[in-house]
Amino acid sequence: MDVDLKKVSTIVDKYQGAGGALIAILQDIQDEFNYLPPDALKSVAEKLKIPLINVYSMATFYKSFSLKPRGKYLVTICLGTACHVRGAKNILGEVKKRLNVKRGETTEDKMFTLETVNCLGACALGPIMVVDGEYHGQMATRKVDAVLEKYKSKGEN
Amino acid sequence: MLKLKLNGVDVQAEEGWTLLETARFYGLPIPTLCHYEGLSPYGACRLCLVEIGTGPNAKLVSSCTYPAEEGLEVRTHTRRVSAARKMVVELLLATCPDSKTIQDLAASMEVQKTRFKVRHDDCILCGLCVRMCSEQMSGKAIGFVNRGETRKITTPFDIRSEECRLCGGCMYICPACQLRCQGPDAPGVVCGSCLNVSPVCLEEYEDALCYLDPCCQCLKEEVKKK
Numbered sequence: 197m198d199v200d201l202k203k204v205s206t207i208v209d210k211y212q213g214a215g216g217a218l219i220a221i222l223q224d225i226q227d228e229f230n231y232l233p234p235d236a237l238k239s240v241a242e243k244l245k246i247p248l249i250n251v252y253s254m255a256t257f258y259k260s261f262s263l264k265p266r267g268k269y270l271v272t273i274c275l276g277t278a279c280h281v282r283g284a285k286n287i288l289g290e291v292k293k294r295l296n297v298k299r300g301e302t303t304e305d306k307m308f309t310l311e312t313v314n315c316l317g318a319c320a321l322g323p324i325m326v327v328d329g330e331y332h333g334q335m336a337t338r339k340v341d342a343v344l345e346k347y348k349s350k351g352e353n
Numbered sequence: 354m355l356k357l358k359l360n361g362v363d364v365q366a367e368e369g370w371t372l373l374e375t376a377r378f379y380g381l382p383i384p385t386l387c388h389y390e391g392l393s394p395y396g397a398c399r400l401c402l403v404e405i406g407t408g409p410n411a412k413l414v415s416s417c418t419y420p421a422e423e424g425l426e427v428r429t430h431t432r433r434v435s436a437a438r439k440m441v442v443e444l445l446l447a448t449c450p451d452s453k454t455i456q457d458l459a460a461s462m463e464v465q466k467t468r469f470k471v472r473h474d475d476c477i478l479c480g481l482c483v484r485m486c487s488e489q490m491s492g493k494a495i496g497f498v499n500r501g502e503t504r505k506i507t508t509p510f511d512i513r514s515e516e517c518r519l520c521g522g523c524m525y526i527c528p529a530c531q532l533r534c535q536g537p538d539a540p541g542v543v544c545g546s547c548l549n550v551s552p553v554c555l556e557e558y559e560d561a562l563c564y565l566d567p568c569c570q571c572l573k574e575e576v577k578k579k
Binding site: 257 | 500
């Protein structure tokens with residue numbers, strides 16, 4: 197996959213080549229491309245003059261960084277204790293069935309990426325599902341379809 | 354010069370020395386695995402644990418990373434230290450039961466078998482190869498990747514790295530994946546090529562009293578006489 201290295205270059209320049217800004221740089225790249233392309237990581241290492249392995253270590257350490265291309269919308273399902281007792285597992289099962297993907301996978305039409313998280317800190321809203329940064333609290337298996345449909349039609353337009 | 358107490362004896366240490374360096378300077382043997390002269394201390398294997406402080410404030414620290422301090426009381430061979438080291442070596446043995454280096458360490462500490470489930474990994478994540486690569490070979494080709502259970506040492510993207518010159522430094526220094534113990538016993542059992550006897554001093558006293566190296570030399574000599 198071709199990556200626009202000019203964009204990477206602009207992002208790195210924004211931080212004036214400071215090695216300590218690596219996380220911030222990776223976050224910006226992830227915002228730009230929706231994931232961290234290998235070529236972008238190489239370019240970052242080169243520009244910051246740090247070993248590629250350091251960049252790679254950082255990118256694999258944090259769960260919020262993804263080295264695989266992600267879908268347009270990120271579906272995050274909370275499996276924390278409060279959500280778990282309120283049936284988050286059923287929600288996850290329903291979403292898996294609807295999207296036909298496993299945890300960490302992206303749908304074929306590159307629309308959704310399914311991920312789980314151990315707590316979102318919004319336990320009162322549980323079971324909770326986040327799509328594209330929007331929180332959907334008090335989820336139920338019968339509500340899943342409507343939420344996913346909403347984003348699907350939004351994404352197609 | 355810093356003045357501190359090492360096993361109850363007043364000793365002096367240079368500014369910037371670690372406890373391990375101080376102890377070794379005075380001839381006290383402390384077992385280590387992830388420590389290597391010429392590489393930066395890392396404190397991963399926890400074999401070099403020593404006890405510092407007194408009474409209820411006494412705690413175990415890794416001597417390879419702890420700097421010598423003025424007035425510090427350090428004990429290198431107490432019952433607590435000995436028990437902690439044995440536990441560490443058992444855990445290492447469970448991870449890499451065939452490694453000769455770990456087997457030898459276990460034998461030298463009178464550990465004959467691990468109580469944990471044997472895993473047969475090739476890596477104990479001591480970081481020796483990573484430090485060797487970046488500090489001595491200036492390669493910077495390998496490093497830690499992922500975290501938690503999936504943490505491992507590899508090259509970027511798991512492919513042959515352009516930085517790697519195939520110098521073999523990482524394999525030379527690895528205590529886990531290279532030398533295999535050729536003993537006849539099942540994995541997880543220390544083959545016992547070294548004589549295994551427990552130090553008698555610890556049963557009677559809180560501190561080991563002598564520092565014959567290897568430990569239990571006294572017993573071995575008695576065995577010989579008989």
